[in-house]
Structures are given as structure tokens and as C-alpha cells.
Amino acid sequence: MEEQQSLWQFMVQQSDKLWQQTITHIGLTFTALLIAVLIGLPLGVIIARRQKFAAAVLGFAGILQTIPSIALLGFMIPLLGIGALPAIAALFLYALLPIIRNTYTGIKEVDASVVDAAKGMGMTDGQILLKVQMPLAMPVILAGIRTATVINVGVATLAAYIAAGGLGEFIFGGIALNNTNMILAGAIPAALLAILFDFLLSLLQRMQLKKMRRLIVVLPVIVTALSSFYVFSATDKTLLAGFTPEFMGREDGYLGLKSKYHLNIRNVVISDAIMYKAEFEKKLDVISGYSTDGRLKEYGLVTLKDDKAIFPPYYAAPLVRKEILEKYPELASVLNLLAGKINDSIMTELNYRVDYLKQGPEKTAKDFLIEKGLFRRPQNGNKGTVRLGSKIFGEQYILISIYKMLIEGYTNLRVETKTGLGGTKICFDALINNQIDLYPEYTGTGLLVILQAPKQQVAKLMGNKDSVYQYVRKEFKKKYNLTWLSPIGFNNAYALMMRKEQAQQLNIETISDLKRYTDRE
């Protein structure tokens, strides 16, 4: 980071994006709110009149309210795909309960003698509803709409997870990139929107009772106007990409795609958790993923060749404390048995077995070693103990299971595993503090996260996997007295991916090929 940017500078610099996200945010919030009012209000009226449905309707809306918002968004994907539609549907469901409940309560609470008088004077049911019950219930109904609005502004930040845009793009991008300015650039406007709408609605709510009659006409107009902010983006024929919030903000990500490839691909921001599924369901054409992810196999995806080398190589190799190698000289050669044995597609296959076939890392590891003719029964030796660590995801579990079997099969050493060490920082700290002896690390992570190599250095090394490996090997030895053993063979790097059929059909093999289908001049 060359220079610490202020929040204000960030917001000014990103004002276009910020403005667009804010508009989308308002649009999502109020479109959902409008539909919730259109459906919730009549529903509230109906259950106020037909008491026997009240418990069922309120109960059902209450249950919807208890579904965690991210889960509700998740449920929407198979039904409605990704983008604005499922986001609005989820927001609508959240807004429903406060509106139905307050309409119901508001109408129930209207002074019975007033309703009696209205009836006694010969007003029809419809006239009583529109001229008496609704205006008198309006403060309570408005309180419900107010609650729903604030809930919606908050939940709408999660819309960024399913490619619906909004201020969540900045918030989740900022969290992924550890960029506080970016988080605040999304969080502050979202909070301000909530406060602003809450305040405006509170003004309406406090308006004198006598003006409530006019409000019945004015309110739908206001809500409709606000929701019309949101115009569903016209779909065109160019390819649509889905990128994670983190990818959007990285130099070795979307920024690099723009600056190095001059790629102007139509894109949406989407959560990593649902991106692959959306790609599979043809809601997206191109996604940013990890090249050894088991889902590549699950969904029949291919990675595009990074022909201009913007993604740094992430070759995995065991990172080991030098003392343990000196203490047990046989260890290095055993660990190196795996060198070059696992390429991208093998790793993808192994990940697929663990993540999708639910085989368990130990079984997967054993099967793999047997296939390769490397498996040996444990010697149950007692020469000493080696402590293996792993980060908290499947691929690492598989790798340390393999190493454990190799060490116990080929030496008299015993293995103690410490799996599930949160992330890079925790694993690395455990290693240098002599809590573990080795764990599998990736060259790109070593370069960018641990060493935090200067930008020019990174640019120089970027294209060549060997030079990156040599660089981290040298620097780790010098700085931390740690040893990188030989790379295992696969490269778990960022990659753009497409469905196999579509890539073949469009004849796309490299990222540069994408330009033929994306440029919008």
C-alpha cells in the first residue's frame, strides 16, 4: 500500500460506484417494500375481518422472519436464480410480518364505537375500511412499514451475495480485502439510508390524525416512486461474469483483468458459496474461482488460461522448520515423495471426493497412495514425534493425511496432527513459535501475505512459477529459518472458469479469448 487513503478520498474516487450501489440499494429495498405493502396490507385487512385465519397467517409470516437472511437468500437461488429477483423476493418475505401484523393490530385497535357509528350511519364495509379503519389504523400501519423499511435496508446489504448489487458489494469486498475504507464506504451510506428512511417515516407517522386520509393516497405514490429507482438492467447478449467481493478489489483479480487484459466484462458481485452453483445453472457465464476446487469437476467447469499472467502462482509445498529436518534427516526425502505427484486435475478430483462424495480425507488419502503405489503400513515406530498443521479447508486436510501416512509408513516417526488452524496467519505463527513442525503452504500466499513483497518485486516475479518459488524459498530461509520443500505439483490459484460446453462452443481457451464476447464499446 503506497499511501494511506482517507475514507473521503476513497468515496470520492469511487463515487460512481457508490452512487450506483446506493441507487440499487434503495431500489431493492423499496421494490420489495412495495410488494410487501401490496400483499401484506390486504392480508392484514383480511385477517382482521376473518379472525380464524389470523393465527395461521401471522404464524407463517413469523416463521419466515426467523429464517436467517443468508439462508433465505440461499433458498431463493434454486427457485429464482441470482440477481435482483431472488433478492427482492427474500426482502419481501422479511418485510411481510411487520406489515401484516401492524395492519391487523391497527385495524383491531380502532375504537369500536367509531366503527359502530360508521355502520349505524349506513356506511358499507368498503367505506368503513377506507374512510374509517384504514385512516385510524394508519399510524400503527406506518410503524410496521417503518420497521420493514429498516429491516430491508439492513438485509439488502446481503443482496451482494447473490449478485443483486447494493451497498453490500463494498461491505463484503472490504471485509474480504481487509480494506476498512471500503467497508465503511458501504456501511455508512447503508446506515444513513436506514436512519433517513426511518426519520422520514416517523414524520409521516407523527402527522396529525386528520391528514391520515390523504396519506392513504400519498403513501403508495411515494413508495412506488422510490421503488421505480430500480430499473432491472436490460439483459444483453454479451457474457456475464460473477466475481466474489474479494476478487473485485484485487490487483491479481478484477483490477488486473481491466488493466492488463483491458477486459470490460459485464459482471455482478456474488458470494463464493453460491457462485459455482449459479455458473452451473447458467445464470452466469464466467466466474472467478480457485483452480483446484472440487466444484470444477462437480459442475463440469474448465479454467481459462491466464495468458497474460495476472494471477500469481499458488503452488503448494510443505513448509517445514529447519530444526526438525536436521533432527530427523529422513523426513525431507519422505515428504518429497509427493513432489510433482499431484497436478491440478488430480487435486480437483481429490477435493471433489472429499467435498462432494463426502469420503473423508483419510480414506481419500489412502486410496490415492494405493493408486500411486506409495502406500505402506504404519511402522508404529517411536523414534520421535512430528507435528503437522493444516488450515481449515478440505484440500489441506487431504494433504496432511497423505503426509501422515507417508511419514508413518516410511519412517519410525510418529505423527501428531493439528488440523483446523484458522488461516494463514495462525498456521504460520504456530510454525515459527514451534507449536507445529510443518504445514502445506502456497507460494503465492508466501509471497503476498507472509512476505508482503514490494509491488515491483511481485510484478517482476509474477509470470514465472519457478522464480516465485525460488524467491520465497530464499527469503523464508533468510528471514524465518524455514524450508520450502519441493512443490507438490498443483497450482491452486485464482482462475476464470466457464462451463465446458460453452467454452468449446464459443472457442474460448484463454482469458484474452473472452474479449471477443465481452467488449462493449
Next chain:
Amino acid sequence: MIDVQQLTKTYHDTVAVSNVSFSVKEGETLVLLGTSGSGKTTTLRMLNRLTEPTSGKIFIDGKSILSQPPEGLRRNMGYVLQGYGLFPHYSVSENIAIVPKLLKWPKEKIRKRVDDLLYKLQLPPDQYRNVYPNTLSGGQKQRVGLARALATNPPILLMDEPFGALDMLTRFAIRKEFKELDELKKKTIILVTHDVHEAFDLGDKIGLMDKGKMQQLAAPPELLFHPANDFVKSFFKQHLFQLEWQSIRLKEIWNDLPEAGNDIHATLSGGHSLWEAMKELAKSNAPVYVSDEKTGLRKEVTFEHLKIAIQKQKEQN
């Protein structure tokens, strides 16, 4: 004008109104009197079908009301209720204009009628037209409620405890005004109350109800002096003294009163009750004078005269 035959209302197993029949002539005031739970309000509410009868017939001007749409029926009957039932979000004039608007009267006609009613009910239009009910006193609210019921000058007025929410003093004052109001003189009125004095003060006929049944339906003095059963007798017993005094008019004891000079100022007329004469006496502790409306003859009234008159009335019955 109104003819009710064997009206019955049951809720599940409870009988609220049982086999009630009565008729009210045009211009007459019928008071339905009874304690709470006696079925008087239910009976009233069946007349404009706010409550649908379980069985029985109701005719107005010979036509069965059960075969008409209830909204149209209600628009042609004034309805005044205990809680006033004013729309809190409507101004005074808008409240009064509700039924005329439902009947699609032209604007100008509505405006004139509203002002006219406000004027008659002693709510100066310029001062009260645009205020909202929450700023009005109980008595003022009651007047607006009455004006609203009278807005389209309906021939029939249904009143459910119209003075029930007012304090004693206001109640007397409003009742007095109410009796003197021209608008009400030609109306056929059915009024529900639990207040015996109110019933005697306002009713041409009183229907005393208990446990859903009509115990006796008669003119006020008859209820007192010829109770139909023990319930009627005991119901009025506690109020008897005052009621007797209220049920007799000065002109009925005219012959027993001494003559007075024609230039003496008279504060009472022959239509006043003995009760009112006694109230007048209590004010000054001196004799008061009554004049005959037709002849203008004056007579003197003292407490002694009144007591003798009551005694005589009792002996006669």
C-alpha cells in the same frame, strides 16, 4: 310507524331478547328502560340491523326492514350512541356531513345544513365548523353526535344511552335543550336508557325490560300507579317519590290551586311537572306562580299545595 312483532335474539344458548313486541306512532318517543343485560340495547340495534334478529318481524311504515339492504335502511335513520362515535379524523362539519355525503347531496346543500344544525345546537358554526372532536367537551361532542344523526332530517331517530357518558349537570342541561329542540319535536324516537328519570322526562311511552323480556309497556304514570307485575313495582319503588312528582303536571291540579293576580310574574306554565314546581320553590323559599298557556290566568303554588295534590292523586288510584 314502527311495528315490532315477537322479536327474539339468541346467542348460542343465551337468550338476549325474547319475544318482544311493540309499536311506536309517528312523532312518539318510546324509551326502552332497563338495567344492563336487560336486552334493551340489543332490541334497539335490531331496528337498524346492526344486530340481526333470530326471529320476529320489524315493519316501518308497513314495510319489512329485513328485506331491504341494511345500508339504505340505516341512512334513513338517525343513530346516536353513548360513546358519541365521532370520527376522530373528521372535523365537526365533516362528521355531521357523513350521511348527506353518503346520500350524495350537493356540496352547497350539505354546507348549509351543517351550519344550520350547528347554529340550532348552540355551536356557533364559525367557531366550531373546523375543529376536531378531541378539542370538544363531552356536552359538545354529544351535540355534534346529535347533529350528525339529524343531518338528513330522518323521520326516525335511534338513541342508545345518548346522555350516558355525560356528568350529571351536563346531562340535565343537554336533556333540557334536547326537549326544546324543534328538530326533534316531529321525530319518531326510540331511546335506550338505564336512567329512570331520563325515561320519565323524555318518554311518551316507556318499555321496561328485564332478562330480555318486555315487562310493561305503558305511559309513565301508568307504570307508577298500575305496575303490571312485581318486578315493575319494585323497580320503581326506590325512585317512587321523585317519579310521582315528575309524572303529574300543574294543569292537572289546576283546580286545587289558589288564584293569584294577573300582573304577578309567573315562572311556570301548566305543562310543568310538580317536580319542576318544587325545584322552583326550593330556589326562593317563597311562593311561585304558574300561568295557564291559553287563558293567561295566574295561580299560586306552594309546597303545601303540591303535597296535597300528590296525596289526592294517590287516593284516586
